[in-house]
Amino acid sequence: MSASLAPECTEVKERYDNCFLKWYSEKFLRGTATTDECEPLFKQYEKCLSKALKDRGIDKMLTEARDDNRENDAEHMQPKR
Amino acid sequence: MKIFQQQAEYNYSWEEVSTSNWQKYGPWNEKTPHVIAVDTLSRTIDPQTRILRTERLITCKQSAPKWVNTLLGGHETSMVYETSYVDLKAKKVTMCSMNMTCADLINVRETCIYQPASSSPDARTLFQQRAEITALCGGWQKIKNSIEQFTVERFQQNAVRGKEGFEMVLERAREVFAEQRELLQLKQDSRILQQAGM
Numbered sequence: 001m002s003a004s005l006a007p008e009c010t011e012v013k014e015r016y017d018n019c020f021l022k023w024y025s026e027k028f029l030r031g032t033a034t035t036d037e038c039e040p041l042f043k044q045y046e047k048c049l050s051k052a053l054k055d056r057g058i059d060k061m062l063t064e065a066r067d068d069n070r071e072n073d074a075e076h077m078q079p080k081r
Numbered sequence: 082m083k084i085f086q087q088q089a090e091y092n093y094s095w096e097e098v099s100t101s102n103w104q105k106y107g108p109w110n111e112k113t114p115h116v117i118a119v120d121t122l123s124r125t126i127d128p129q130t131r132i133l134r135t136e137r138l139i140t141c142k143q144s145a146p147k148w149v150n151t152l153l154g155g156h157e158t159s160m161v162y163e164t165s166y167v168d169l170k171a172k173k174v175t176m177c178s179m180n181m182t183c184a185d186l187i188n189v190r191e192t193c194i195y196q197p198a199s200s201s202p203d204a205r206t207l208f209q210q211r212a213e214i215t216a217l218c219g220g221w222q223k224i225k226n227s228i229e230q231f232t233v234e235r236f237q238q239n240a241v242r243g244k245e246g247f248e249m250v251l252e253r254a255r256e257v258f259a260e261q262r263e264l265l266q267l268k269q270d271s272r273i274l275q276q277a278g279m
């Protein structure tokens with residue numbers, strides 16, 4: 001797994017990534033995922049990461065990127081059959 | 082604006098490719114040392130469509146030549162914002178990314194799609210990539226053209242390395258999966274032997 005841009009978050013990120021990968025291959029791909037059991041780990045990782053993004057001023061750049069990305073969401077969140 | 086497009090096939094199932102895609106820039110990939118971090122910003126499943134949406138931030142070490150760096154402001158790292166959509170019913174992974182660094186000078190928008198290959202849908206996966214590159218810096222058209230051209234060439238080089246690197250990840254993932262299955266089988270066998278009192 002890859003590192004986090006914030007070294008202090010890499011450990012919790014790794015635990016989350018491992019959990020997610022197992023969930024993705026064993027539950028999501030088999031169509032049996034009801035909840036995301038990795039959510040608690042994600043919350044921990046997110047807490048660490050969002051502080052790092054704020055400290056580095058990346059949060060503002062992200063707001064702009066998200067704004068620019070709206071079309072992609074509109075296009076790809078719709079199922080195509 | 083310049084466009085870069087390519088497609089390739091992987092000799093792995095869509096399930097394997099879509100799983101390994103999450104580890105694409107991990108330590109198993111020796112061809113992308115410029116990717117130094119991959120962070121997940123959010124992850125949700127749409128309650129209606131069941132599409133899995135993931136937002137990630139990819140941090141790269143800048144490796145552009147000096148003339149490009151001078152023109153684009155000389156950042157040490159560059160960041161890419163990516164959203165991906167996994168539609169399990171349609172067996173389709175779509176990844177959209179854009180540059181966050183130098184966004185006022187150059188606009189790079191890329192879409193990559195992984196789908197089962199029509200030649201062998203259960204065993205092979207088709208990868209399609211399309212990128213639109215637009216230099217925005219005011220001034221000479223000639224400079225804009227050079228920046229766009231440089232970026233397209235980078236995409237061409239990375240396409241080859243990217244495939245080689247991803248193949249490494251896919252191969253390793255298959256090995257690890259086989260090892261785990263074998264281990265599980267051994268555990269099961271030993272339990273059966275124990276229960277049989279042998």
